Amino acid sequence: MRNDKENVIVEKAIQFSLKVIKYCEILEQDRKYxxxxxxxxxxxxxxxNIFEAQNAESxxxxxxxxxxxxxxxxxxxxxxxxxxxxxxxxxxxQVKNDLEDIIRILSKIIATSKG
Numbered sequence: 001m002r003n004d005k006e007n008v009i010v011e012k013a014i015q016f017s018l019k020v021i022k023y024c025e026i027l028e029q030d031r032k033y034x035x036x037x038x039x040x041x042x043x044x045x046x047x048x049n050i051f052e053a054q055n056a057e058s059x060x061x062x063x064x065x066x067x068x069x070x071x072x073x074x075x076x077x078x079x080x081x082x083x084x085x086x087x088x089x090x091x092x093x094q095v096k097n098d099l100e101d102i103i104r105i106l107s108k109i110i111a112t113s114k115g
Contacts, residue, residue, distance in 0.1 A: 010054065013046055016043070021040065023095055024039055032088075047069075053066050070107065076099060
């Protein structure tokens with residue numbers, strides 16, 4: 001397996017997943033179970049798909065897995081917007097900013113990998 005510390009998107013995805021886990025724990029403490037569950041699933045799925053793409057069977061498989069990660073990132077962004085706009089939810093702007101950074105990187109990777 002590759003040294004993932006050298007791979008910027010893998011490392012950013014792992015760090016993002018850890019932030020999402022912490023944030024979802026806060027939401028659960030506030031009894032926001034439904035959103036917490038959705039956000040935890042989609043937010044950690046981004047990194048899982050990016051990680052899986054590192055061992056893709058082909059360039060097409062790599063692009064497909066990165067596109068799935070981008071879709072999960074889009075869904076995660078939706079849940080974060082709901083948290084941000086809801087008066088009764090705690091919100092961490094840094095989590096949203098980190099996600100925007102990941103989305104930008106994913107878009108560049110997908111665009112350059114299509115060839």
